[in-house]
Amino acid sequence: MLTDNAEDQQTHDWFGDLQRLDDWMDQVIDTLQQGIAAGQSPFAAGIFHPDGRCVVTAHNTVRRRNQISRHGEVNALDEACRLTGRLDLSGLILVSTGEPCPMCAATAAMAKVDGIVYGASCSDILDAGYKMLELPCEEFFRHANRSPKIRGLVRRERCRELLMQNRKDAS
């Protein structure tokens, strides 16, 4: 049975807590900047409890690993599964500096996350020269049998700026 405290944590209105969403995105942006310093593409993601606690953050490692699927979101989801020992991440929130592409959205759906928060939009990512399948995340989930709560454009200007400063064709 849940204690009162645990119940509070489960029912916390993270979706409407704009300060919390900004704080989460700031943590993920720090990880993105570590990725850039390590020569990686400007994307990162994290997995959080609704009560605020961070399970993990991870940046994109496509270049370092030479693996096309190593997007920030997939790395964070994989690592959260490893750390928690669960393949079912229901109750947790995926926070990403960029709108999840269909591969990342599908991985989030498989992991059953309760929510997705993203910064830069699909069109911001394309503007910075990163090709993605042009299917907005909300559109993807309209066709899926699970629908996490989705909150986009959190710290969008900062996430977009980091994309534009690290354009794909800049190197």
Ligand SMILES: Nc1nc2[nH]cnc2c(=O)[nH]1
């Ligand atoms: N959302 C997202 N889009 C990308 N496009 C290229 N890499 C990435 C990534 O890691 N995340």
